[in-house]
Amino acid sequence: MPEFYEPHLDFSVPEHQNVMGVILSLNDPVDGDILRWAVEEMRVRIPYFYVKAAYRGDDLVTVPNDLCMTVRNTWEPICLHSEVSNYHLAAWKYEGRRLAFEIHHALTDASGVLPYVKSTMFLYLSKATGQTFDPAGFRLPGDMIPESETGNPFSELDIGSVEAPLYKKKPIPDFFRLSDGVDSRKTVFYVKLSERQVMQYCREYDGSPNVLISVLLAKAARRWNPESEKTITVSVCIDHKAMLGIRPNYRMFVGEALLDFPKARDMKDIAKACTIARGQLMLQAQPENSLWEIKKMKQMLASPSPDIAQASICISYVNSKTFGPLDPYIEEQYIVTSLSKITDILCEISCFNHSFFLAFMQPYTSDRYFRCFLDALDLAGISYEISGSEPLRMCGI
Template identity: 50%
Template sequence: MKPAFYEPSVCMCTPDNPNTMGICVTLTEPVNCDALKEAVERLRVRFPYFYVRVKLEGNNLIVVPNDLPVVIRSTWDPILLCSAEANYHLLSFKFEGNRLAAEVSHSITDGAGFLPYFKSVLYYYLSTVTGQEFDPTGIRLIGDEIPEAETGNPFADIDLDASDEPLYQKPPVTDYFRLENPVKDGKRECTAFYLRFPEEQIMQYCKENDGSPNVLFSVLLAKAARRYDPKDERTVSCLISVDMKAQLGKFENYRMFIDTAFVDMPKEQADYDISKACTKARGQLILQAQPENVRYTLKTRKAGYEKMEQMPLQMCADVLKQALGAHRASFCVSYANSRSFGPLDPYIQEVYLLSEPNVTDVMVELSCINHHFFAMFGQPFSSEDFFRAFLAELDDAGIPYDIVRKEPFRLCGVRYDDIEGVNL
């Protein structure tokens, strides 16, 4: 039986473009490995869709249950998802000291879909190590009935085929601003900077300048680009992630349905103040994120899926590999709403969403907890020149920040050890 269009598209994650995402928290105490393993394994009955492996069935790659334990490693060094060293899982955990991270294949979920699972892991983990009985309100618990809205077709009540073409569609800019992306010894030197901001001041700044956190950071990135290379005449194009499920009121489903809006800032707008730039950028985002646009995007995606399922699997994999590996814009900003882990908040110092800068030169992932915004600033090179230009824009805007750390950006890769007959 062929998987439906809303099921995971495993071919979107390849050794060349692993498309791995994750969540990282800094806890108040060092991580207890045994308690973490217990929490992760207990939750497979509540979140069975994350405990899976890839299987070749006819002309399709599908996900099936995986009874092997999830690999939890006490090192930040990456492993390869779907491989024997990951017990063929699309999920893995790692910890060092009081830092804990979960990494997962983006083919099966997105930030909004993964956060409830991660919260449940922390709930059971912290219950064990602290001996506390936390208020379970808002936590998905072992023994809960898994609702259809969480695992079924999130758009079952929408006639996607009848969706009309929206009034406004923004064509992407093809010749956009690029940063130098040096490669050393044939390898990219991915680097991540971690920043902390006071929530109250960020939100007040957004209120005063007609912005939102994702719009504000896209504008600051564009201004940093002009500072970095004032002679470059090309438009700065920034992607802003759009949760298509949320735009259509489907908040519970775990599947990956992220789209992006293009926010473009031509050279002639370089002198706009932040308020004017935010107003223009926010307008572009709002127009592209209308429900009618989302429905039409889903209709197009569904039609593309139905066309590709007629192809041989290898041809389908080759098409997706080429499409998903293509560079798309200067920068990308994503903001998953993570404002509270409820009663667990006092035990969490930092929370970061993690995503690879594969199709843009810089990837900024925003999150918020305990009255602070946190930003993961990821880039596929080690030079700090552009990052320093970005910090200068923060300074000019009067936005306070702390640089928490800098480190090599090492998310899990992927290798399909038990899949034969198709080159991914």
């Protein structure tokens, strides 16, 4: 049986393919030949992403895949773990100035993927521009792969002695839903915010980026359906590794903190709403809570089903602000995830090159709730730029 910290590859169902991706917009059109070269060069430094699924007894595990990882000049999806992807669990794609890397989410999360994407872009832009960049902070071919990056991230923790945390928020079973008819075509909207303006707002209103966006999304939900008496719930993703100070490891250990916004909550007072939400978040985002969740993983306790709704809205915030010397060559960065039934609305937030980039994902095409969110930004005095929208076209498995 694989160790508890190894990927659980069977955590996918037809309705939830469990795939995540990073989208970059460059200044210039992507050169496919150079990108293919860079992707293949990175194999020796990040071998844990160049894998395929195989059975070891009754267990589905990852093994090295010697075939080339695919790099295709189209945004149309393919299936990972298939002949067209050379049986890889990851793939690259590009169109015009945009490129994206998509991977089975069971292997890693955004904090694990971004160092790989960043380093691949180092090789790509070095060759595409002819420039010499400072290699500090990149993971490049020829570097030694540290044990902290690939080994047991919790080897120095006494997980067996961990006790239940003092506070654990109880889920709300009958919460506010943001369904919009029978349209089932998943859609993503891309929004850009000023980092300076958002952080100034957070300082003035006792917030943080994920708290502020949670409050504004909840406010938009109440505007979308003011008649509902149900409590709006926002699931904020928690990186258990980061909470425990274990940052280099590529594996995914993500939990959640649950924020609630009952009908009686005064959403006009942004400062008060942010203070309450931040208090809820701080109570749950504690090392003792993360240790308890890791212990449950080690004991192989059941994870939430991707088919069961857990919250009205889900937010994930990746705190990675720069590609270093590559920043002048990259215009946008968005994180996207295949949308499951765990939540109605998913908002992936990343900060890059002095801007916040929001990928606003929903299971239907109507922009009615998205417009309510833009209204909430307007009322808060936060300027925004809509970069576009499109069907959520991601690889299947």
